[in-house]
Amino acid sequence: MPDFQKDLEALNRIPAPLLRWYDAGARVLPWRSDPQPYYVWLSEIMLQQTRVEAATPYFERFIAELPSIADLAAAPEEQLLKLWEGLGYYNRVRNLQKAAQVVTDRYGGQLPADFEALLALPGIGRYSAGAIASIAFGLPVPAVDGNVLRVLSRVLESPEDIGREETKKAMGAALEQVLPRTRPGDFNQALMELGAMVCLPNGAPRCGACPLQDQCLAYRSGTTGSYPRKAPKKARRMQERTVFLLVRDGLVAVQKRPASGLLRGLWELPGTDGFLSQDEARSYLAGQGLFPTGPLRDAGKAKHIFTHVEWRMRGWAAPVQSEAPGLTFATPDRIFDELCLPSAFRAYTGQIKAFVKEFTDADS
Template identity: 55%
Template sequence: MPSGGISASLTAPLLSWYDAGHRDLPWRAEPTPYRVWVSEIMLQQTRVEAVRGYFSRWMKALPTVHALAEAPEDVYLKLWEGLGYYSRVRNLHRAAVELCERFGGELPADYDALLKLPGIGEYTAGAVASIAFGLPVPAVDGNVLRVAARVTDDRTPITDPKYKKAVRGQLAAVMPGDRPGDLNQALMELGATVCVPNGAPKCSECPLTHLCASFHHGTTGLVPVRSPKKARRIERRTVLLVRCGSLVALNKRPADGLLGGLWELPSLEGHLPPGKTRQLLESRGWQIQKLLSLRPAKHIFTHVEWHMNGYYIELGDAPEGLTLVTPSALRVDYALPSAFRAFLTIIEDEV
């Protein structure tokens, strides 16, 4: 790395800055291994402010590893509803079951053992190990990679696995034995609030400007370098908000693939016009009494975009294969991915 890499001289000013006024986050107030683990999984690809409410509801409903391991699928999926990337919560549950079977319901105070649990990678293992157990291991996320790139004025794409490995190695060499968790959180905090991902970094607020090579070179706007993203695949779908009397129709998605095993509003492939939609559904035996167009919507996943049109449909009799629920049950008991929420506005007072 340029500028000699990451220096141990960043530790003292960064910890002093962190001590002087870091964000008051609920999982920091009581950093038990379980709370740190759940918060870190929730925070993956999700804004901190969005996680606050989810974390509080989760801890009230499932306060321990044992509670999570014993929870029915519908319960933990509903608690996760709207956070997206549902494989995260499925892995949380799988790991909780494994923890109960192998470790008595406790997370192990061992980085390598944590790394072997479902859904836990190098970053999460490092966060839990350092914050909850005080082990001197780094936790390198996107915020930390951005700070490291700017401090060293490194032009290696931060998406390059070799770069991440190099940063982990250099941070491991300067990790303080007495406050490793605080240093990891300080680096993440700096990247989230000062050395920000979008827009210019707030260098006037940074405790590391005297050490920052890109600040002194005037290149903060050029760093970090990112590899070009691949264009997302676009899928077109026709979403159906189906009413049968006072009930709403749901369908369960296949176990594999995108949103696997979750509840959804029934849908059809492609953008179908009203006449074609009616014709297709009536050929399946649907007794359509009313069909109204809904406002189109778009939902972005990591690699796919759904471009959706939709219809509100009232039926005489319920067709086979659909699950009918009350609007209140839909609100309380069924986890519906946020991709479909735009089509519920017509019944939002009921839901």
């Protein structure tokens, strides 16, 4: 078990310069200007895999449509998924809603001001519970994410693997002892901000702009490129897919993905495993009862990276006249305005309007 108790003296030297730096130039963000618990919670969940610049418009749209936890609890799933479209990791928004329903039933629509009670809610782990408890309620608990671990690994020249849950826990236990009791939320946000803006990943920290230069062992010994330590990730599995843009009478075929597994329950363009040639694609479609009324058009290649798998895709577009079980033919407006198609298909959804026009013009 990693132990950072020996580093308490070094950690104790961080809060004062860090908070001075934060006070002088923290970014103005909507959930900081109005840190009500719902906003802090939502922003922390959105920011788990997304940069602030990308998450901010999503956040603003989300709270405009669902201004309270009760609204979130009662929202139809299709609306929720649409609000999340493009952020990925759709389980996060499903868990947000489950937690909102618990909060509505059990706590009268207000998040509990208690770390353990927050931790017990669906989709809220130690990091999110710490962030909400400290930022929204001023409770002295740490919030240790990848940014924080990277900064502290460099400051302490820590040899511990930051990918291990034990390292995170031990760092949290040590930080809890040095958190400034009067400003725990600001301290946590300042550490996250430093990791996001200055102590950047991939060996590229901007040490010249860092308030912790004097405290940072890696900076002093010129070893910033060697920290943080992290075991290499397992290689992703490659999966080849063929994606179809099928157009009938100005409508485009979409289907729901299965209720379990990757992108569960979301809409998608129909497709199949493998990298099909034009002839193979035509045979595959015929096997589904779909007979293109014209030549298949090449919609190009694309790839999309998920956490554990990478899709290598090729696309074929075709005008069809037939139906096939499981397919829904929808207008492009409905696809863009109402249905949630994950960004994995962006290379092809971006061509929908052009192919609809081409195949419709050809018919007329």
